[in-house]
Amino acid sequence: MLDYILGVIAEHRWVLAGVILTTFVAWVFVQRHRLFWVTDLAYTVPVVGRIARFSSDYAKAHDGWLNVEKTLCRDYAKHVPALSRGEFENHAEYLRKTYDHGRKPLPFAIVALLAVLIGLEALGFSYLLGSLMALEGSENTRTLLMLAVVTVLAIVLLWLTHAAGHQLYRTNLLRKLFREHQVDNSREFTSRTVKLNEPQSIDDDQPDHVQAANRIAAGPGDRGSYSMVWIALAFILVVAIGSTVLRIETLNSIEQEAAAPAASIFGATEGEAAAPAVAATPEPGAEARHNAALTGFTLLGAIFLVTQFIGMRVGYSYGFVGLQSAEAHRATEGAADYASYWARIQAMIDIANLRLQKLHQKLEAGAHRPLEFHKSFVDFLREERGRSGDHLLDPADPGTGGPGGRGRPTLVPNATEAVDRAVEALDKAPTSAAKLETLEGLDAHMQDLVEERLRARAAAGRREQLRTRFAGLY
Incomplete structure (x- = not known):
C-alpha cells in the first residue's frame, strides 16, 4: 500500500507540488493582506453570494437595523480604519522618528520570487543528497525524500537570509545612534520607551538620536546584535561548499566506474590461467568534459551565494525596526499624507454603501409590503464607533479634519x-x-x-x- 501511494505521488509529483504551492501562496496572500476585494467578492457572487442569500432574511435587530444589514456593514467595516487626522499625524511622526517613514513591509511578490529561486537551486542539491541517503530505496522513495529536502532547505534559507538582513539594518542603525550618543555623552542613550498611542511630542526636548532609540531599542542596553548574520553566513557557506563537494565527488565516482578495467566476458576453462582484465580506453574529450563539469559546479555555487545575498539585501531594505512601526504603517495604509489615506477609505466606503443599497433593493423586491431603509454604511460606522468610544465617521466639511467636502465622511470624536x-x-x-x-x-x-x-x-x-x-x- 505504501509503495502504491509513493508511486502515485512520484508520478504526479509536479502537479501535487503545484497545487500545494498555489494553495499556500493564496492562503498567505489573503491572510497577509486581508483583502477588501475578497470580502466584496463574497457578497457580489451571483446566486451563492451573501447578498443573494441575505435577500430573504427580514429578522430585525434591537436597534432598528436588520440583522443582514448589520452583518454586511460589519464585514466591510473591518477594512475601514478609524484614524482621525491627529491620529494619522501621530502615527506618521512615529514612523519618521524611527527612520521607518517610506519603508515598506516585504512585498509578497518578492517573497514568492525568492522562494522559487531558492527552491530551484536546492532542487539539484537535494536530488543528489536524497539519492545518497536512500541508496537502497526505490525511485519513488528518492523522489519523496528529495521533495522533503527541497522544502525544508528552501524555507530555512528564505527565513534565515531575511532575518539576517533585517538584523543587519537594525543593528547598524542602533550602532549609529549609539555613536551619536557617545559624542553627546551628557544624556542617556534612551530616556524612556515611547509607545504608538502616546503623543509623539512627549520627548521633543531630546536629541534626534535619543528619540529614535526610545522607539527602536528594547531597553537602555540594547545595541543590536550580528548573531543572526553570522549564523546565516555560516549556514550558507556550509551548504554552498557541501553541495559543490558532493557534486564533484559524485562526478569522480562516475568517472572512476567508467574507467575501471573491464573483465573478460569468458570465464577461464579448467587448467587455463584467468584472462587478464582489459584496461578501459579513455574516451576522447573526457578531460575536457571533467573540466567543464567543474566549471559548471563553480558557477552553480556562485549563483547560490549571490541568491542568498540578494535575500539578505531584501531583508535589509524592507521591514521596520521601530517597536510598533509595523502597526503604525498598517494603520496608516502606508499613505504619505492624510488626503491620500482618506481617498482609499472613501473608495471602500462608497463600495460598501453600494452593496448595502443592492441588499435593500433585493429585500424590497421580495417583501410582501413596502419597506423603508434610512440608514447607510456611514450610519453604522458612526453608531458602532460611537458606542466603543473611538472616533466616528460623519459627513463633514474640510474644516473638521477630512479632505472632502459636504457628504464626504470624515473622522469626528x-x-x-x-x-x-x-x-x-x-x-x-x-x-x-x-x-x-x-x-x-x-x-x-x-x-x-x-x-x-x-x-x-x-x-x-x-x-x-x-x-x-x-x-x-x-
Whole structure:
C-alpha cells in the first residue's frame, strides 16, 4: 500500500507540488493582506453570494437595523480604519522618528520570487543528497525524500537570509545612534520607551538620536546584535561548499566506474590461467568534459551565494525596526499624507454603501409590503464607533479634519453626544427666536448634523402616526 501511494505521488509529483504551492501562496496572500476585494467578492457572487442569500432574511435587530444589514456593514467595516487626522499625524511622526517613514513591509511578490529561486537551486542539491541517503530505496522513495529536502532547505534559507538582513539594518542603525550618543555623552542613550498611542511630542526636548532609540531599542542596553548574520553566513557557506563537494565527488565516482578495467566476458576453462582484465580506453574529450563539469559546479555555487545575498539585501531594505512601526504603517495604509489615506477609505466606503443599497433593493423586491431603509454604511460606522468610544465617521466639511467636502465622511470624536446635547437644547428652547439663537451658536458642521437628526426624528414620527392610524386596517 505504501509503495502504491509513493508511486502515485512520484508520478504526479509536479502537479501535487503545484497545487500545494498555489494553495499556500493564496492562503498567505489573503491572510497577509486581508483583502477588501475578497470580502466584496463574497457578497457580489451571483446566486451563492451573501447578498443573494441575505435577500430573504427580514429578522430585525434591537436597534432598528436588520440583522443582514448589520452583518454586511460589519464585514466591510473591518477594512475601514478609524484614524482621525491627529491620529494619522501621530502615527506618521512615529514612523519618521524611527527612520521607518517610506519603508515598506516585504512585498509578497518578492517573497514568492525568492522562494522559487531558492527552491530551484536546492532542487539539484537535494536530488543528489536524497539519492545518497536512500541508496537502497526505490525511485519513488528518492523522489519523496528529495521533495522533503527541497522544502525544508528552501524555507530555512528564505527565513534565515531575511532575518539576517533585517538584523543587519537594525543593528547598524542602533550602532549609529549609539555613536551619536557617545559624542553627546551628557544624556542617556534612551530616556524612556515611547509607545504608538502616546503623543509623539512627549520627548521633543531630546536629541534626534535619543528619540529614535526610545522607539527602536528594547531597553537602555540594547545595541543590536550580528548573531543572526553570522549564523546565516555560516549556514550558507556550509551548504554552498557541501553541495559543490558532493557534486564533484559524485562526478569522480562516475568517472572512476567508467574507467575501471573491464573483465573478460569468458570465464577461464579448467587448467587455463584467468584472462587478464582489459584496461578501459579513455574516451576522447573526457578531460575536457571533467573540466567543464567543474566549471559548471563553480558557477552553480556562485549563483547560490549571490541568491542568498540578494535575500539578505531584501531583508535589509524592507521591514521596520521601530517597536510598533509595523502597526503604525498598517494603520496608516502606508499613505504619505492624510488626503491620500482618506481617498482609499472613501473608495471602500462608497463600495460598501453600494452593496448595502443592492441588499435593500433585493429585500424590497421580495417583501410582501413596502419597506423603508434610512440608514447607510456611514450610519453604522458612526453608531458602532460611537458606542466603543473611538472616533466616528460623519459627513463633514474640510474644516473638521477630512479632505472632502459636504457628504464626504470624515473622522469626528464623540459627534453623537454633541448632537444629542444640541437637539436637547433646541427642545428646551421656549421660543422660535431662542431656537434660532441656539442654532446660530453651532458651527456649520454641527448644524448639518442637527438638521439630519431632526429630519430623521420627524420621519420616524410620521411613520408612527401612520402605524397608529392604520393599525386596525391591515
